Amino acid sequence: GAVVSQHPSWVICKSGTSVKIECRSLDFQATTMFWYRQFPKQSLMLMATSNEGSKATYEQGVEKDKFLINHASLTLSTLTVTSAHPEDSSFYICSATRGRGLSTDTQYFGPGTRLTVL
Amino acid sequence: GQNIDQPTEMTATEGAIVQINCTYQTSGFNGLFWYQQHAGEAPTFLSYNVLDGLEEKGRFSSFLSRSKGYSYLLLKELQMKDSASYLCAVRDQGSGNTGKLIFGQGTTLQVKP
Numbered sequence: 001g002a003v004v005s006q007h008p009s010w011v012i013c014k015s016g017t018s019v020k021i022e023c024r025s026l027d028f029q030a031t032t033m034f035w036y037r038q039f040p041k042q043s044l045m046l047m048a049t050s051n052e053g054s055k056a057t058y059e060q061g062v063e064k065d066k067f068l069i070n071h072a073s074l075t076l077s078t079l080t081v082t083s084a085h086p087e088d089s090s091f092y093i094c095s096a097t098r099g100r101g102l103s104t105d106t107q108y109f110g111p112g113t114r115l116t117v118l
Numbered sequence: 119g120q121n122i123d124q125p126t127e128m129t130a131t132e133g134a135i136v137q138i139n140c141t142y143q144t145s146g147f148n149g150l151f152w153y154q155q156h157a158g159e160a161p162t163f164l165s166y167n168v169l170d171g172l173e174e175k176g177r178f179s180s181f182l183s184r185s186k187g188y189s190y191l192l193l194k195e196l197q198m199k200d201s202a203s204y205l206c207a208v209r210d211q212g213s214g215n216t217g218k219l220i221f222g223q224g225t226t227l228q229v230k231p
Binding site: 034042043044045046049091093106107108109110111112114 | 160205221
């Protein structure tokens with residue numbers, strides 16, 4: 001199988017603090033990981049694409065200084081929401097592929113992290 | 119631009135058949151995926167089409183017509199546990215061939231007894 005985990009599964013924080021979310025591929029090496037955000041009753045919106053050992057590629061409208069992504073190893077990517085505000089409250093989901101995100105790769109999704117900023 | 123359209127909500131009866139349609143207009147195309155998502159959970163993979171035609175997998179089938187920019191997901195012998203959101207996603211070839219998925223807004227299916 002291809003299992004992706006996320007930690008924490010939920011987090012509540014105060015406005016202005018930073019929150020780190022981890023995404024791990026448990027039984028495969030993930031060269032590429034994707035970070036999505038999903039607001040209630042909406043679909044998944046891609047935030048950034050992260051390749052191991054290189055800088056993440058952010059989608060238009062996503063602030064790279066606010067959403068810091070680190071993909072330091074083949075099994076771990078982290079998303080840090082800096083100076084979180086209530087509007088950042090959302091469901092954050094990562095996915096991982098074995099290869100370089102090419103046409104033959106399936107994305108395996110993590111269980112998601114629900115962030116609530118008070 | 120990128121546009122993927124699905125109906126917002128559908129209702130069907132347990133044991134029946136339901137078809138969820140998806141139309142897309144994207145700058146590139148490198149496959150279409152269907153995912154199932156229960157409330158508060160991450161999406162789970164259902165099917166993948168890259169060539170025209172029907173792919174059958176148990177109670178679920180998915181169809182693709184690239185010339186029409188159209189796909190559907192067919193669910194047979196509906197069960198109560200099939201109540202969920204169904205997401206249509208197109209893999210955009212785009213620049214750099216990163217394999218990004220572009221998701222539709224999802225179709226919330228309610229199965230009634």
